[in-house]
Structure formats: structure tokens, C-alpha cells
Amino acid sequence: MQEITLADFERAIKAAAETALRNEKYFSELDSAAGDADFGVSLASGFRVVQNDWDQLDRSSIGAFLLKISMIISRNVGGCSGPIWGTAFMRAGMLSRDKTSITLEDLEKMLTAAIEGIQQRGGAVEGDKTLLDALIPVRNKIKEYVGKPDADLREVLREAAAVATEAIERTKNWVAKRGRQSFTGERSVGTPDPGIVAIATMLNDICKAVGVEPASQASNG
Amino acid sequence: MQEITLADFERAIKAAAETALRNEKYFSELDSAAGDADFGVSLASGFRVVQNDWDQLDRSSIGAFLLKISMIISRNVGGCSGPIWGTAFMRAGMLSRDKTSITLEDLEKMLTAAIEGIQQRGGAVEGDKTLLDALIPVRNKIKEYVGKPDADLREVLREAAAVATEAIERTKNWVAKRGRQSFTGERSVGTPDPGIVAIATMLNDICKAVGVEPASQASNG
Amino acid sequence: MKKFVNDPANFVAEMLEGVALANPEMLRYVPEYNLIYRADRPNPDKVSVVQGSGSGHEPAHIMAVGPGMLDAAAPGNVFSAPPVDYCYECIKRLASPKGVLVLINNYQGDRMNWDMAIEMAQAEGINVKSFIIDDDVAVQDSTHTVGRRGVAGNFFVIKACGAAAERGASLDELLRIAQKVNSQVRTMGVALTSCTPPAKGKPIFEIGDDEIEVGVGIHGEPGRRRDKLKPADAIVDELFDAVFNDLPFKSGDRVAVMINGLGGTPISELYVLYRRAAQRCKEKGLTIVRNYVGEYCTSLEMAGASLTLLRLDSELEDLLAAPAEVAVRIF
Amino acid sequence: MKKFVNDPANFVAEMLEGVALANPEMLRYVPEYNLIYRADRPNPDKVSVVQGSGSGHEPAHIMAVGPGMLDAAAPGNVFSAPPVDYCYECIKRLASPKGVLVLINNYQGDRMNWDMAIEMAQAEGINVKSFIIDDDVAVQDSTHTVGRRGVAGNFFVIKACGAAAERGASLDELLRIAQKVNSQVRTMGVALTSCTPPAKGKPIFEIGDDEIEVGVGIHGEPGRRRDKLKPADAIVDELFDAVFNDLPFKSGDRVAVMINGLGGTPISELYVLYRRAAQRCKEKGLTIVRNYVGEYCTSLEMAGASLTLLRLDSELEDLLAAPAEVAVRIF
């Protein structure tokens, strides 16, 4: 089975950064329905620095690269998102500190570490209507392919983007239980969670960046 | 020549206290033209305590009596008047600590000590339009009688009240140079000084209290 | 907004520079990370005790750096948690073989950023642990916290841990002491007015001319309720009862009492409050071993105060009495 | 009026009671005369150093009673001089064979009442002398004074005389030291807001939302002029220049610098001011030997600050560095 290289990670992060910048206003609007309307601005502030510092980022290993992203995100993203996204990148980075390419199994472990990190940092569980409700299905989908030697990484990516996209509608009518949105209680019902939309949009944009036709389209802010 | 006894001082202070209480509003009104309208209230607060404590006052000597009055006045009179009147009574009291009757010469010395005390305390000189402009002429008038063995004390009192009363009109058009009134500068011109009016009224009331027909009438608030 | 401020964006940096300029021998200042630390630290034979939360609570916590108190403080902007890299740098520069203790007031932002920094430092082999302070009895959860908030009681955790660290206590020993203080300390505050963060330029909440916020948080978070302004003694009584009944304290307890000004209340009024608190302690059979009247944990220029009671045992009495020095000269 | 107060008529008495309750070992309190004095005074081998002016300036001066500082303080009501019998009792109870030194800030009411009390005490054979402090460069005469006002520079006179008295200096020696400090110390303040005496219930002066009073007195007396609110650095520059040029100070001077909060200004802002003051000192070639940032002489809850410079010589440096303790616990 193919390995996932540092170059793949670079391409993915670059696409995610573009997602964050292109959707700055749209993600904040999503956060304004029930939250404090800062999510898009927060995320963009961090990924803008990623873009600006792009050429100087440490590329000695996948882990070093991700830890650098983690640092930039935690430093530059306000609200809950800074430590949550920062932790995710940090946990994933720690498992790949000395690797320049990883297996799908490694990726699944890194994603699991990221999910556990988010849960530990912010105390959310599945069902709280947070980006975990996109990330956990994505991780589960990837797990299905682990150990299948003939799995096509492009296919895995397409499927991952698909389950993340599905999460938007699936969770829309739930009540947000974490972050600023939880303070407005029932007002979150009927509004998609901004964090879930962001994850789905990023995965779809990564698909496009590597020439994979996504199963569906999440949004285009 | 007759001596002045403790009983004379008691009668005089009692009359002065009545002056202060009867004229509480009037003296404050006088102070409102150019000052801060507290003079009548201040003076009355002190002399009210003198009246209330009247029976318990130390009468072991003229000086002890005056020092007690000094203490009450300084303690209970606000503004500049507390220390000014308190000092006057204190200086006079210190010169008569062991006496139960005094000569006119003693009285002149006590008054001079009081005047010097007031000058030292508040820095005012003759001509500043303060109660000194009543007290100094009174002292000078008394001095004229010192050494005249046939001087009639009742005549001296009448004359003293007369020069104090004259001071009201004589100083009316001066500019006040001390106390709160000095802050309003020219506004004091044309208004009698409340302190001078108080001294004159007290002396006239003392005349009446001892059955001396005053030369003229200062006010009746 | 009437404040002594230049560009509001530089408010915290200029304040820190002022503190550093005022203490050139005792302190070092690293502007890139808002870091203030003792010039003679880290000491390899001593656990480093550090803290960092939002600014605007001065003297907490940058002015609590000094012998027998904190070894370092890394404040964030006014009312915002220090970013992760500030926390990380603080731990890294204060790293001692005996360990680093991070004292965190219970606010979500502070907790998440410090937790993350601690994880990063631990991954590099630094011996660092944290302790969460949550002494405010006013509300259970709040707009900034899950669980109770950490407020002026923080001072006692710093003082006790600072003293024990100076005597060579281990990291685990310090955690035990922090835990003991936190379990025995209770606080509640009241606001008479709002306050204005320089960069915001507007009061953080509205309050009527005759209203008070009972149980206010140090970022102006809502407390238990709005009340009408009432006599000082009645206000103390409400704070005292809330604090006393929460632990609960009991007759015979030996206590430390703190009346903490929130920034805009003059010390004369704080002593009027202390008078009543002392009366209430006596009435309830509490012995006041030490008292603290002044500013310890403020909300910018907010008029208001908090009352803290700490139950003492001989260990804590000893630690509170230990010598200490802070970076603010009094005389 | 938003204050912690019960019956406004009892405000000062309750504050003093609070101070006494907070310092049962160190202080004695005589309610009839608003008198706070050290429990171990008078000492026959030491001159007693006392002060008393209006209340509302806390920590000055009741909270400056303690070893190496004042032996007693006899405050009057808020912003009013202590009555003569308070002054007299204070001198009488603190009378020592070595003498009593009364430090008086230059206000007419304070001067007259203390002078009278001193005369009475002297008539009884008590050895008592007084010294007048007038460090405020803002205005020559004022609504409360003939000559300059005495403000925060007062602290340095107390500190130096307190230290020298503790070492056994004679009354004449203390007068020399007081005279030296007063001749070398200069202060100017600025108000951002007014303040409200509890018994008055209304602000003592009006000031616009964008105005400041440059050179304000500590009872809200007018200063040099009204100005528009401007950046902190520009405000410090104006105070600094007024103070610097008055003595005048000169390059090479060794100085103590004080940034004194007027009551409602948080300590964070005071350090923003100190930063600029330190920059200006450097620029002018002054060496800052000691600095003082905090509240020393306030006007109730007035937002504002004053800047004080004191030129030092080796005697004064030594006296300022001497140990001292005040009746306000910090940690």
C-alpha cells in the first residue's frame, strides 16, 4: 500500500489554509447564529500566518511540520478554536516526529490522538455538536481501510470527505453543548455547527487540491 | 478702681453665647454675600455647647474658665473661626490662670494677647477686613482708660461697644483679604464683615446684659 | 474612557515595561512573551512556581513575582488568557530539575492554553504539573468556566506554595499544599460599577446608578443577582454568609480574612468592610489569625470588593507567616 | 454616590475601627479623638513623630503608623482638619521627654488647629515642635492654603524622619531632616475624575468626559488649568517638566521617583505612567535610586495620579532604605 508523504501533508495543509481564508466571513456568519461570530475570523487569523510563514516552516519530518502548524494555530487563533485545533495538530505531530512518510494505520492513530486531545482539552464528547462529530466519523471511515493492503488512498480521502459532509446535515438539529454556542442553548437548533462545516469544507477542498472528485459539496463561502 | 470678677466674665460669655445663637441665620447670611455662608452656623455650634455645658464649666479661676471656653469653641466651631476664636480665648485665659478678679490693665493685656494670637494663627493684620478691625480699636479704647484710677468700668464697656459698632460701617467698603471671603475679592466690597458684626453685636448685648445703655445699636438678627 | 493609556494595543506591554523598569535588579522581562521572571531563577534546587492569566487583575499576578511568591508570570492581554506559546516559553525558561508548578485560575481559556503548553513541555522531558484554583462560591458554572471561578483566593495558594517552594518542597508536596489551600478557601465579590478594558473602550457591562452585582466575576461576568445598593454592613453580611456557609466554616476555626478591592474602591472603604467582617467572624466564633485588606485581584478600575475566608491549620499558618517580597515597593 | 458606606456620619470612625481591628497588636485606637497610635509608644528614648490632617487621603496618614514611620495619626473628618482637641490629645498622649514632632501638610485648617494644640501643650511643658510640608508645585496659593500645598511628598518626610527617630535622633535633628527632604521634594498631580465625600454625597467638582485637571489638589482644589484628555506619556511629560524645572533638578542627580495613584486609578495604569517617568529620568540624566508606584496620598476614589521627584544625598538614601512597617498588610 502507498505511504502518505510529507509532501501530501504540505498539500493538505495548504488547501486547508485556503479554505479558512476563503471562508473567513462565511464561517463567522455561521458562528453568529448561535455563537459569538468569531470562528471564521479566528481560524483565518491562524491560517493566514501559516500561509505567510509557509516557506520557513520546519520540514525535517511530518511531525516537525505539524508541530510547527500547531504552534502557529494555537498562537494566532482566538477563542476555543486555538487550543482545540492546536492540540489536534500537536497530538498528531507527536506521533510522527521522526517520520517523513506514514502508513494509513499511522494516520488513523494520529487522528485518534488528535480526537483524544480535543476531548481532553475541551471536555466535549461525541454528540455535543462540535467538530468532533465530523472528525470521529472521518477517523472511523479511515479505520475501515486500515489493514486492507489494496486500499486506494484517493478513495479513502473521498470517503472521508463524504462522511464529514454528511455530518453537517445529520447534526444540524442537535443542541450545541460546548463553546460559546452552548450559552444560547436551543438557539443552536437548526443551524449547522461552524466547526463541522469547516472540517467538511477543508476535506472537500483537499480532495480538489489533489484531483480527487469529492462525493458532494459542503459549501463555497 | 473696681476689679473685673469671674462673675463679670460669666455674664459676658453668657450674653455672647445668646448673641451667637440668636443671630445664627443672620451671621450666615452676612457670610453668604462674599464668603461661604457658614459663619453663623459655625459660631452657633460652638456657643450652643457653651450653653449646654454651662453648669459644668471649670470656674476655679478666670483663666480656667476662659481656657474651657477656648476648648469648646475650637472643638465645635468649623472653618477659620474655630482656631481664631479658640486662640483668642486661650491667650486671654493663659494670662489669667490663677486669678479670680483682674484689673483693667490686666484686661487690656489679655485682649492684646488675644489679638496677637489671632494674628499669629491666621496671618491677618489690621486693614484686612476681619474681626481684628473691631478688636484692635476696642483694645485701644480700653488702653485709654488704663491707669485712670477713676475710670468707670460701665463707661469703658459702653465706649468699647461703640468703637466696635463704628467699625462695621468704617470697614464696609474695604476688600476682604483673609478667609473664604478673600477668594471672591471685590465681591466683599460694600458688605459688612461678618466677624466685625459679630464682635460689635456681642459687645452691645453684653452692655444690655449688665444694664449699660449702649451708645448705638449694631443689629438685631 | 478616562484612563492613563497611550495606544490601547500597547497597554499591557507598557505596563509590563513599567514593572520591569521599576525592578531592574529583581526581575527580567521578555517582551515577546509578556514574561516577567525573577532574575535569579530558575534555581535547580527549587520548584519554580508560575502563573499566567489575563491582565487587568493587577497586582495579580505579575506583581506577585518575588522571593517566597511566584517565580514568573506570563499574562495575556486584558481579560484574555495568555496564548499557548507564552505559556510554553514561561515553563521552558523556568524549567528546574525539581519541577515547575503552574497555578491556574479556573477559566476555560487559561486552562486550555496552559494544558497544551504543559503537554508540549512534558513531551520535551520537562517536569511540570498544574493545579486549578476555584475559590469563588458565587456561581457553579459561568460564561468563562466549567465549575467555579478562581479569584482572590489565588493569593493564598501562591503564598503558601511560594513559601514551601522556597524551603525546598518537592513538586508533589506543593500540589498537596495547593490542594489543601484551595479546599479551605472561599471567596465572593460584589461590584458597584463596571470597568472598561483599554482596547475595548466601553464598559463591559451596564449597571444602574443604584444597583450592585452580587457575586460578580473578575471579568464582569454575571454573579448571583442584581440588587439595590445597600449599606456596607449589609453587603458584607451577604458575602460573609455565602462564603461561611459554603465550606462550611465552623465555630473555633482559625482563619485568614481578606477584603480585596476590585480596583476603583479606595482603601478607606475596604477598612469599613473589614470592620464588619471582623465583627461577623467574632460572632461566629472564628479566630482571625491574619488579615489582608487591600488589592490582590482586581478588575481594572471596577468599584467593588470581595471577601475571602481561608481555614488555617498550623502548616498553613506557618506558610502564610513566611517572609515574602513582591515587585511592588510599598515603602 | 456608589460607595461602601453605612451612615456617612460614621464613615471615618468605622474606617478607623477597621484599621484598629486589623492591627490589634500593633495599634491602639482612641475613638473619642480619632487617634491611632503605636501600642509601644510613647518611648522615652525616642522622639514621637505624629501627623493628622483630613481623612480621605488613605493610606496617608493613619496607615503610615508603624515602626520606622509615624508613631501616631489623628485624622479629622473627610477633607477637614482634625479639631484642636484631637491634635492636643495626640500630642499629649505621645509626649516623650525627647520631644514630639508634628508633621503638618500646608493647609490653613491643619496649621491653625495644630498650632493651637502645640501652644496648649507647650504651656504644659511638653516639648513639641512642628514642620510644614509644601511639595506641590502646581499653584502658589490655593483655596485651602497660603503658599504651596503639601501632598504626596509628605511620604518621604515621614519615612526619613521616622527612620531617623527610630535611630534616636533629637527633635532638632529631625527638624533638620524634615527641612532637607521638603527642600528637595517636588510633586504635581492630575485628575481624570472628581470624587465624592460620603457625607456630601455629591462630587466635589464637575469635570467633562474628555477633560483633565492639571495640577489638581488632593481635595479637588483647582490646579493650573483644564486640559483635554491626552495620551499617558504626554500627561507624564507635563507633570515631569513642571516638577523637574521647579527645583530645578539637574543631570547627575540621584533621585527617588513616586507615581502616586489618587484612589480610583488601577495600578496597571500607574505602571504605564512609571514607564514614561523612568524614560524621562534617563533622558535627563537622573539616576533612579528608589521608586514608589502605588497609592500614598489619595483623594477618595478620584481617578488620577501625581508624580514626585526627591533629590537624594547619602543621608537620605540611607534613611529611605531603613526598615519600616505600616499597619496595612500586603502579604
Ligand SMILES: Nc1ncnc2c1ncn2[C@@H]1O[C@H](COP(=O)(O)OP(=O)(O)O)[C@@H](O)[C@H]1O
Ligand atoms: N469544547 C469544545 N470541544 C470541541 N470543539 C469545540 C468546543 N467548543 C467549541 N468547539 C467547536 O468550535 C467551534 C466554535 O469555535 P470558536 O467560535 O472559535 O469558539 P468560541 O466558542 O470560543 O467562540 C464550534 O462550532 C465547535 O465545533
Ligand SMILES: Nc1ncnc2c1ncn2[C@@H]1O[C@H](COP(=O)(O)OP(=O)(O)O)[C@@H](O)[C@H]1O
Ligand atoms: N485669617 C483670619 N484672621 C482673622 N479673622 C479672620 C480670618 N479669616 C476669617 N476671619 C474672620 O472670620 C470671619 C469668617 O469666618 P468663617 O466663615 O467661620 O470662616 P471661613 O472663611 O473659614 O468660612 C470673617 O468675617 C473674618 O472676620
Ligand SMILES: [Mg+2]
Ligand atoms: Mg465563536
Ligand SMILES: [Mg+2]
Ligand atoms: Mg469566541
Ligand SMILES: [Mg+2]
Ligand atoms: Mg465662612
Ligand SMILES: [Mg+2]
Ligand atoms: Mg468656612
